[in-house]
Amino acid sequence: MSEQSVTYVDLRFHTPAEQKRKRRPEPTRVTEISKQEITYSDLKFHTPSKQQRQKTPTSAQSKESPSSSSPWLITMILGLLCLALVATTGALGTMFLQASHRVRELECIHDEESIHKQDILKNQSQLQETLKNCTQERNDLQAQKSNISKVANTKGDKCSSCPESWIQHKGKCYHFTNEKTTWEKCKEYCSSHGSRLLRIENKEELDFINPLVCYHWIGLSRKGLAARWMWEDGTAHSTDLFRVRMQEPGGLCALMNVGGVSSSECTGQYRSICEKRAAS
Known part of the structure; x- marks a missing residue:
């Protein structure tokens, strides 16, 4: 028109x-x-x-006016949709971060529980091992006490010239300590009581001492790995009497137990056997 x-x-x-x-x-x-x-x-x-x-x-003009405003309206709608999409994305991102943080927390809790369970199992195993060792040590001490009592009640020991809690045999007095300490400390202890660490001189003495010991230090040591074993009084050890087993390759001190003598680190904590001449 x-x-x-x-x-x-x-x-x-x-x-x-x-x-x-x-x-x-x-x-x-x-x-x-x-x-x-x-x-x-x-x-x-x-x-x-x-x-x-x-x-x-x-x-025609009336029809054109809506068409001229259509791009602006579409732009507004698209803008609103973009804002809604951004808001939704932000909300979902926040929810995802919260969920991830919660998952990490649960994983940490699970790891802590696993570590705690492992510690409990480890402690339980150690306690069982300690109990086993204590039981064995108790049995050994009971056997040692029984043997010492038998020796103390033998004829000739009733009129002992040894101090109290010492055992007399063939002109010697023997003392089995109860405190566990290093070889050097045991040496000092025996010296403070007018004695020295045990020196086994013959097979008869070895047979007497052997059933009474339970991981005791004796007066046998060496200066180095290539050096000879020497008694505390400076006498060389004779391998004809017994051999020192190399239980610990770096051990420089002798540890006696039922069945033999073995090398050990001098810093180990064990009991000891002191000896001295009986009073005439």
Whole structure:
């Protein structure tokens, strides 16, 4: 409709009056013509200007206005959707971080529980081993006590010239300590009681001592791994009597137990056997 033109027509009809026809004498031909009705017409065509067409409201313009606002509306909708998507993504990210943190916490708790269980099992195993060792040590001490009592009650020991809690045998007094300490400390202890660490001089003495010992230090040591075993009084050890087993390759001190003598680290904590001559 905006491209079509509108045409306005003005029609004017003129009929000469009778008086005018009387006043103007015309020839015959003209007279005949005057008798006829003459019609004059003026046709005027008007085309509206561009300004008028712009001012005239049309349905096309009304249809174009929504279309011109459509991009702005779409932009707004897309913006809102983007904001909603960003908010949703942020919420999901927060939930994911919280879930991950919770999972890590549960894993840490599980690890701590596992470590705690392992510690309990380890402690239980150590306690069982300690109990086993204590039981064995108790049995050994009971056997040692029984043997010492038998020796103390033998004939000839009733009139012992040894101090109390010492055992006399063949002119010697023996003392089995109860405190566990290093070889050097045991040596000092025996010296403080007027004695020395045990020196086994013959097989008879070895047979007497052997059933009474239970991991006791004796007065046998060496200066180095390649050095010979020496008694505390400086006498060299004879391998004809017994051999020192290399239980600990770096051991420089001799530890006696039922069945033999073995090398051990001098810093180990064990009991000891002191000896001295019986009073005449």
